[in-house]
Amino acid sequence: MPKGISLEVNKVVDDIVEMIKDSLKLGSNKVIGLDIGLSSIKACVVDKSGKNNFKLTRFATVSLPEAALIEDEIQKEEEIVEAIEKVIGRLKTKLGNVCMGMSGPNTVARKLQLAGGTNDEIAEQVSWEAEQYLPFELEESSMAFHNLGENDGGGVDVLVCAVRKDILLNFKELVENSGLKVKIVDLNVTAIINVFELVMGEKLDDPDQSWLILDLGAQKTSFIIYKGNKVQFVKEMNIGGVMITEEIQRQMGVNYEEAEDLKNNGDENGNLPEEILEIIDDVVESFFSEIKKTIDFYISSTSDESLVGCLLTGGGALVPGLIEGLEALLGVDVTVLNPFEAIEYDEKTVHEDMINDIAYRGVCAIGLGMREYR
Ligand SMILES: Nc1ncnc2c1ncn2[C@@H]1O[C@H](COP(=O)(O)OP(=O)(O)OP(=O)(O)O)[C@@H](O)[C@H]1O
Numbered sequence: 597m598p599k600g601i602s603l604e605v606n607k608v609v610d611d612i613v614e615m616i617k618d619s620l621k622l623g624s625n626k627v628i629g630l631d632i633g634l635s636s637i638k639a640c641v642v643d644k645s646g647k648n649n650f651k652l653t654r655f656a657t658v659s660l661p662e663a664a665l666i667e668d669e670i671q672k673e674e675e676i677v678e679a680i681e682k683v684i685g686r687l688k689t690k691l692g693n694v695c696m697g698m699s700g701p702n703t704v705a706r707k708l709q710l711a712g713g714t715n716d717e718i719a720e721q722v723s724w725e726a727e728q729y730l731p732f733e734l735e736e737s738s739m740a741f742h743n744l745g746e747n748d749g750g751g752v753d754v755l756v757c758a759v760r761k762d763i764l765l766n767f768k769e770l771v772e773n774s775g776l777k778v779k780i781v782d783l784n785v786t787a788i789i790n791v792f793e794l795v796m797g798e799k800l801d802d803p804d805q806s807w808l809i810l811d812l813g814a815q816k817t818s819f820i821i822y823k824g825n826k827v828q829f830v831k832e833m834n835i836g837g838v839m840i841t842e843e844i845q846r847q848m849g850v851n852y853e854e855a856e857d858l859k860n861n862g863d864e865n866g867n868l869p870e871e872i873l874e875i876i877d878d879v880v881e882s883f884f885s886e887i888k889k890t891i892d893f894y895i896s897s898t899s900d901e902s903l904v905g906c907l908l909t910g911g912g913a914l915v916p917g918l919i920e921g922l923e924a925l926l927g928v929d930v931t932v933l934n935p936f937e938a939i940e941y942d943e944k945t946v947h948e949d950m951i952n953d954i955a956y957r958g959v960c961a962i963g964l965g966m967r968e969y970r
């Protein structure tokens with residue numbers, strides 16, 4: 597089942613009574629998965645029947661205008677609210693409760709090695725340790741942790757997730773201004789990890805094999821190392837597809853929409869002009885050097901050299917030459933994390949021509965949609 601990393605939204609806001617009321621209604625613990633990305637908003641509904649049995653029944657996406665968000669700062673509130681309303685309209689669902697994903701510089705996902713003990717003792721150790729590495733004050737944050745199990749040292753490994761509370765509340769308000777109710781808050785990285793675990797299954801059992809997951813988005817890339825059924829390391833890198841778009845805008849004197857269109861769809865024949873390919877190559881080189889730095893940092897700080905494969909998601913995975921270049925850089929197979937290897941979809945409501953786009957850009961929303969609240 598999806599890992600229960602729910603940030604403490606219900607402690608931050610007083611809607612517990614509503615939750616109890618809602619939980620009396622059959623099936624009402626379902627949520628819409630909502631991923632507010634820089635380039636677009638993705639929303640979906642995932643049906644669950646039994647353990648690890650998921651079916652995507654609704655999916656929709658709406659593009660955002662240029663710089664609607666800068667990192668996690670909401671720049672164009674009205675446009676984002678409008679886009680959320682539009683995406684929910686397209687979903688054609690009666691559901692109004694949401695699992696919202698958070699990411700950005702005011703979020704943290706980190707594995708800690710703790711002494712262990714009862715749940716309360718672990719919670720205390722988490723708070724104690726968290727003070728030392730959170731980039732914001734503990735009192736200003738909303739935090740949750742998931743016990744990953746015992747480690748070799750006789751203690752426990754714990755995945756701690758935190759968001760700065762004011763940022764969380766800003767996003768919650770944004771979503772609720774669109775007429776929805778935020779019931780669960782998760783991190784985008786944990787949502788992606790939940791899909792990754794589902795897709796990879798037993799392949800992840802070997803304790804001596806580590807995997808790299810990259811979510812190459814528009815404004816950032818999540819870098820996740822996973823080994824022995826545990827998340828080991830998470831870092832958000834400041835590289836993403838919009839860097840290519842900006843370079844096309846700058847060099848070719850076109851606006852954001854035109855540059856996006858040129859990059860994603862090519863010319864009138866669907867080919868990428870030589871000029872664009874050159875720009876892509878240059879920017880992608882800078883991606884590779886950032887990824888190399890991060891992997892070198894991981895290896896030097898953990899001595900883990902057991903990488904066996906890399907799974908890619910996010911629209912950036914569509915950038916020409918990226919997969920081949922990454923394979924050369926990492927020396928392992930690089931494949932796209934295809935959610936449909938493990939999740940069915942309803943052919944009546946999720947059209948075949950959307951499947952490819954969802955496979956690349958919908959993983960985070962699907963991971964969020966897999967959650968349910970109690
Ligand atoms: N065919 C394509 N070729 C190159 N790039 C593409 C293609 N399709 C989409 N992209 C790029 O992928 C990016 C969008 O990916 P994605 O939807 O994963 O990002 P996001 O979730 O909106 O952003 P973030 O996660 O950084 O907030 C954009 O920069 C877009 O231009």
Ligand SMILES: [Mg+2]
Pocket residue numbers: 633634813814910960
């Ligand atoms: Mg994204």
